[in-house]
Amino acid sequence: MTNQMNSGNERVDLAYRRRKNAEEMRHQVIAFVLMILLTLIAFAAVGYEEFSHWFVIPFILLLAGVQVAFQLYYFMHMSHKGHEFPALFIYGGVLVMLVLVWAFSTIVWW
Amino acid sequence: MSTIARKKGVGAVLWDYLTTVDHKKIAHLYLISGGIFFLLGGLEALFIRIQLAKPNNDFLVGGLYNEVLTMHGTTMIFLAAMPLVFAFMNAVVPLQIGARDVAFPFLNALGFWLFFFGGVFLNCSWFLGGAPDAGWTSYASLALDSKAHHGVDFYTLGLQISGLGTLIGGINFLVTIINMRAPGMTFMRMPMFTWATFVTSALILFAFPPLTVGLIFLMMDRLFGGNFFNPAAGGNTIIWEHLFWVFGHPEVYILVLPAFGIFSEIFATFSRKRLFGYSSMVFATVLIAFLGFMVWAHHMFTVGMGPIANAIFSVATMTIAVPTGIKIFNWLFTMWGGSIKFTTPMHYAVAFIPSFVMGGVTGVMLAAAAADYQYHDSYFVVAHFHYVIVGGVVFALLAGTHYWWPKMFGRMLNETLGKITFWLFFIGFHLTFFIQHFLGLMGMPRRVFTFLPGQGLETGNFISTVGAFFMAAATVVLLINIVISVKGEKAPADAWGDGRTLEWAIASPPPVYNFAQLPLVRGLDPLWLEKMEGKKELTPAEPLGDIHMPNSSFLPFIMSFGLFVAAFGFTYHQETAWGLPVGILGLLITFGSMFLRSVIDDHGFHIHKEEVLELEKKGANA
Ligand code: HEM
Ligand SMILES: [Cu+2]
Numbered sequence: 001m002t003n004q005m006n007s008g009n010e011r012v013d014l015a016y017r018r019r020k021n022a023e024e025m026r027h028q029v030i031a032f033v034l035m036i037l038l039t040l041i042a043f044a045a046v047g048y049e050e051f052s053h054w055f056v057i058p059f060i061l062l063l064a065g066v067q068v069a070f071q072l073y074y075f076m077h078m079s080h081k082g083h084e085f086p087a088l089f090i091y092g093g094v095l096v097m098l099v100l101v102w103a104f105s106t107i108v109w110w
Numbered sequence: 111m112s113t114i115a116r117k118k119g120v121g122a123v124l125w126d127y128l129t130t131v132d133h134k135k136i137a138h139l140y141l142i143s144g145g146i147f148f149l150l151g152g153l154e155a156l157f158i159r160i161q162l163a164k165p166n167n168d169f170l171v172g173g174l175y176n177e178v179l180t181m182h183g184t185t186m187i188f189l190a191a192m193p194l195v196f197a198f199m200n201a202v203v204p205l206q207i208g209a210r211d212v213a214f215p216f217l218n219a220l221g222f223w224l225f226f227f228g229g230v231f232l233n234c235s236w237f238l239g240g241a242p243d244a245g246w247t248s249y250a251s252l253a254l255d256s257k258a259h260h261g262v263d264f265y266t267l268g269l270q271i272s273g274l275g276t277l278i279g280g281i282n283f284l285v286t287i288i289n290m291r292a293p294g295m296t297f298m299r300m301p302m303f304t305w306a307t308f309v310t311s312a313l314i315l316f317a318f319p320p321l322t323v324g325l326i327f328l329m330m331d332r333l334f335g336g337n338f339f340n341p342a343a344g345g346n347t348i349i350w351e352h353l354f355w356v357f358g359h360p361e362v363y364i365l366v367l368p369a370f371g372i373f374s375e376i377f378a379t380f381s382r383k384r385l386f387g388y389s390s391m392v393f394a395t396v397l398i399a400f401l402g403f404m405v406w407a408h409h410m411f412t413v414g415m416g417p418i419a420n421a422i423f424s425v426a427t428m429t430i431a432v433p434t435g436i437k438i439f440n441w442l443f444t445m446w447g448g449s450i451k452f453t454t455p456m457h458y459a460v461a462f463i464p465s466f467v468m469g470g471v472t473g474v475m476l477a478a479a480a481a482d483y484q485y486h487d488s489y490f491v492v493a494h495f496h497y498v499i500v501g502g503v504v505f506a507l508l509a510g511t512h513y514w515w516p517k518m519f520g521r522m523l524n525e526t527l528g529k530i531t532f533w534l535f536f537i538g539f540h541l542t543f544f545i546q547h548f549l550g551l552m553g554m555p556r557r558v559f560t561f562l563p564g565q566g567l568e569t570g571n572f573i574s575t576v577g578a579f580f581m582a583a584a585t586v587v588l589l590i591n592i593v594i595s596v597k598g599e600k601a602p603a604d605a606w607g608d609g610r611t612l613e614w615a616i617a618s619p620p621p622v623y624n625f626a627q628l629p630l631v632r633g634l635d636p637l638w639l640e641k642m643e644g645k646k647e648l649t650p651a652e653p654l655g656d657i658h659m660p661n662s663s664f665l666p667f668i669m670s671f672g673l674f675v676a677a678f679g680f681t682y683h684q685e686t687a688w689g690l691p692v693g694i695l696g697l698l699i700t701f702g703s704m705f706l707r708s709v710i711d712d713h714g715f716h717i718h719k720e721e722v723l724e725l726e727k728k729g730a731n732a
Contacts, residue, residue, distance in 0.1 A: 085288050089315070096316050096403050100356065103407075107419040 031074035038063050114132035116634075119611045123252050129662040131215035132622060136222050137201035141511075143191030143226055150233070152585060154178050156578055159542075163575040165563040175559035176243035177261065181233075183246030187361070188272060189229040191499070194507045195368045196225075196279055199307045201518050205613035205620060208292025208629045213285040215660045216707075221278035223670035228272025245557060247358070250350035254331055266329040267677040271670070273318055273325070280314030283307050286292035289367060290328035292612070293651040296629035298392070301611045302385060302634075303391050309399045310364050316403065317360035324353035333680060348413060349459065355406035363402040366498065367395060369506030370437060371458045375496025376513055377441050379608050380456040381448025387440040394440075395432035403432045409481045412486045420479040420647050427477035434470055438463060453530030453606065458509035461536050462501060469497030472547065473504045482600035487557070490550025496543045508535065508588070516601030522621045524598065525562040527591040531584045536731065538580025545570045552629060613646050623657045623717055626726050654723070663712070672699030 042060045045051060073079040078087060118126070127135060157178050161170040170178055204212055212218050235241040239259035243460045243591035253262045287308045289539050289679035291300070300308075328350065330336030339350050378385040385391060406422040407415060442465060450456065472494040474480050485491060508531070515523050549570045572730060601618040609615070612629060615637045627650035638647055676696025683689030 062189070074652075092312070093316055099404060103419075104352070107415070107422060 027074055029083055035070050038067055078084045117602040124377045125288070126662070128667055129664045130662050131167070131211075131219045131662055131666075133200045133204050133212050133215065133218060134518070134620060134622075135245075136201075137197050137472075139222050139226075140193045140200060143229070144190055144197055145183050147229060148191035150191050151182050151580065154185065156582055158182060159281050159575040159578040161559060162571050164572065165561050165568055166332060167377060167560060171257070173240070173243060173557055176245075176557075177241040179264075179451075179557060180243050180245050180261075181236075181241045181247075182588065184232065184242065185229075186267075186499075187246060187365075188269060189232070190227075190275060190729055191503055191507070192195065192367050193225055193229075195503075196276075196308075196364060198372065198507075198510045198514060199279075199283060199310075199503045201514055202283065202613055204290070205517075205616065205624060206287065206304045206611050207287060207290060207295055207629060208625060209286065209290040210482075210624050210628075210657065211660070212282050213289055214282050216663060216666065217278050219663070220666035221668060222276040224275030224278065224667045225272045226275075227670040228268045228270070228275065231271060231674055232264050232268030234565075235259075235261050235268075238264075247354055248328070248350075250328060250331070250347045253328060253350075254339060254347075263329070263332055266332065267681060270275035270322060270325050270329070271673050271677060273322055274673075275670075276314055276317045276320075280311040280318070280482075280618060280718065283311040284315065285323065286309075286683050292625075292628045292631055296631075297637075298389065299631055299634050299636075302374035302388070302391055303368070303371035305395055306367045306374075306635050309395050310367045311392070313360045313364050313367070313399050315403065315629070317357045317364065319355070320353050320355035324350055324357070326376050327353075333684065349394070351413065353408055355409045357455035358405075358409065359406045360399075361626075362401045362495075362498070363398060365503045365703035367398065369503045372506040372510045372513070373441065373462055373613065374508055376455045377444045378451055378458045379606060379610055380451045380459070380679070381445045382608050383448040384610075384638075385440070386435050386443035386446075388634060390436055391440055393434040394448040397433040398430060401433070404691070405430065408477055408479075408482075411482045424477055426647065428474055431470060433473050438467060451608070453512075454523070454525055454532055455509040456531060457514075457532045457536075461532070462505045462509075462535040463471065465497060465501030465505065465539070469499075469501055470495060472497065488550035489556055490544045490556045492556050493543050493546035493633070499537055500543065508532075511588075513606075514613075515595070516517045516605035517613055517618050517620075519595070520601050520617075521594050521595045521598040522601050522605065523591050527587055529596075531587045533654060534580050534587060538582075539575045541577025541580060542574050545573050550720040579725065604637070612636055612648070615640075621725050623659065623722065626657075626722050627654055628652050650667060654719055656718050657722060658716055660714045661712055663707075665707050667695070668703045669700050669707075672696045672701075 042063045045056050063074055072090070077083065117571060127139060128602075130139075132134060157170055158175070161167050161175060187242065187534055200212070204210070232242075240261045242248065242261040242265035244256050244262055244265075248262065248265055253265075256262045286299070287304060327336065327338040331345075337345045339345045341347060358400070364637060374385055374391060379432055405423055405427040407419060408427045411420050411423070441459075445460075471609070472490070476491065478486055507686045512523055512528050515521070550556075552566060552570075552573075554567050561571065580728055581698075603617050604614040605618055606614075612631070613620075615629065629648035630651035632649070636648060640646075664668075671697060676693050678694025679689050681689070681694055
């Protein structure tokens with residue numbers, strides 16, 4: 001709301017920022033490792049012959065969902081404050097798309 | 111760079127407009143080009159009505175009639191109504207929220223030029239074999255069958271280009287309204303027109319992608335050997351209809367919500383009363399937008415989706431009448447007990463209520479799926495959607511033109527001429543479209559180029575044609591009014607004397623930087639609040655200082671021109687050798703200028719405090 005004011009406050013607390021950034025970095029790394037792990041699990045699940053398709057497909061879809069959440073919340077910073085609008089619009093878009101898919105797959109096609 | 115206004119030559123003014131990134135000038139561009147397309151679409155409408163003035167007429171027959179009809183609808187929706195709505199959004203929204211410009215001025219210019227070149231491309235079809243002739247809905251089975259000329263390709267490519275511009279514009283307004291509100295301007299203090307713009311932009315964001323997907327599929331099928339809609343090759347022609355209406359129904363709200371916003375401003379201003387039920391207005395606007403996405407298949411009741419789908423979409427459609435009703439009552443209650451001034455904009459606002467309600471009532475009638483089998487594709491539908499589009503959207507655009515003209519151009523329009531325009535248009539509108547309900551019920555089909563004598567359709571059609579000429583006359587009076595306004599009365603800041611929102615607090619037309627000091631907003635209708643406390647000006651929220659401004663740029667024009675060239679290339683790539691190279695050349699122009707935009711640093715410039723002071727002094731004396 002104030003980013004177009006012609007008088008800005010230039011003072012920033014460097015020590016605080018540095019601590020915050022370090023913490024941020026740790027979260028990113030953890031999320032990144034987890035994502036690689038999830039990807040490996042997904043590959044393993046598909047590669048392992050004993051599992052039936054009825055298990056594998058929902059399972060990897062679930063993993064995909066988790067990955068999307070990690071991506072949005074850690075890498076794209078949606079976990080930070082001030083991201084209510086991106087969240088609103090993303091979930092709004094998802095909702096509209098879900099209604100569409102739902103309508104097509106139940107009442108429109110048959 | 112100096113910003114002090116001085117007399118400039120024609121060339122300099124032209125260059126200024128070609129490179130501008132100022133939202134106020136972009137508003138002028140949208141208004142002028144949207145206005146020209148409106149005249150073009152109006153001319154096409156007159157031709158249609160002349161053809162239908164008497165039975166067995168041969169003024170416009172067969173294929174040519176289809177082309178004129180298609181171009182009328184396409185032009186009116188995409189090239190007239192939408193850009194005119196964008197003109198007012200650009201002119202007013204940054205001022206209403208107390209901002210110096212939109213969030214992305216460069217993108218704003220790009221959005222305009224994309225729309226412009228898309229529209230020009232579409233209309234080039236008239237001179238290159240023939241215009242699109244599959245209806246503004248361009249149903250795939252018709253569109254794929256239209257093989258005589260490239261008309262439909264002009265439709266798919268032209269609308270893709272201009273659609274890109276619209277999407278860019280929508281995103282720009284979302285970001286602007288979220289991020290650039292002046293201190294104190296909370297969401298629930300935003301004027302209704304700004305709210306309408308916000309919700310409309312969200313609708314654009316979600317509704318245009320399905321259209322783009324549909325257009326790309328259709329383009330693939332026609333130009334690149336695709337089979338998305340070709341049942342013989344495993345495609346499905348109905349998918350187009352769904353994609354189109356998933357966009358198409360929200361599109362009608364993209365048009366009518368800003369219209370509601372314009373009227374909300376006008377009712378409050380000229381009833382000299384706070385808008386009744388402000389928060390319920392906001393709620394209703396959001397609800398309409400939400401429901402607008404759940405009802406698209408009401409355009410397809412007769413396609414054969416089955417009783418369950420028809421029933422669900424029928425009920426869903428009818429629920430939209432509830433929030434719309436809330437709005438109607440709020441407007442009535444705003445006038446109730448107000449001290450009403452019947453200016454030209456107020457004439458339109460008052461006439462809008464009964465006209466739009468009639469369109470809404472026939473809408474609910476059409477929403478009854480079983481009954482729609484009777485109404486579908488008849489003149490009854492034509493009457494319905496003209497009551498909502500003309501009685502709602504066009505009335506609002508005309509009202510907005512009179513209301514904000516002084517703010518945009520610094521001159522008052524003549525009120526007497528304005529009222530003549532209104533009465534001619536109002537009478538002409540009802541004369542043209544009211545009778546069409548009955549023509550439809552008597553069985554006159556939509557989109558058919560003639561009718562036979564002796565079926566009771568002669569009188570109705572003749573009356574309808576006479577009405578169209580009344581509307582044409584109204585338009586001529588409006589144009590005269592505009593021309594003589596150049597020498598008209600100079601408009602003060604608060605041009606109507608009753609302004610409530612921030613745009614009326616600054617000079618008409620506003621200086622380049624809009625607000626010398628960003629205002630502090632202390633409630634809904636901030637200017638009115640200050641005036642009620644005996645003040646003449648807003649409370650500033652910041653000290654006077656240097657103002658940062660974006661530089662002008664010619665790149666948006668070139669980027670859009672590149673796509674225009676590319677579209678020609680790809681249209682003709684199948685039968686000519688030059689098609690593909692020209693197409694690629696066009697894309698190179700576009701991507702090349704995008705590359706330039708990325709690598710050239712552009713930090714803008716500052717207007718210094720002293721200059722601002724000087725300009726403010728001049729503005730105050732003007
Ligand atoms: C408010 C702005 C509105 C606009 C601009 C608008 C515009 C249109 C247009 C252009 C069509 C013709 C579609 C075609 O080519 O077949 C149409 C049809 C239709 N409209 Fe609206 N409409 C609006 C509001 C409503 C409302 C409020 C309702 C119902 C509550 C409604 C219900 C329908 C239905 C059911 C049809 C399909 C009729 C048929 O295909 O036989 N509309 N509208
Ligand atoms: Cu609809």
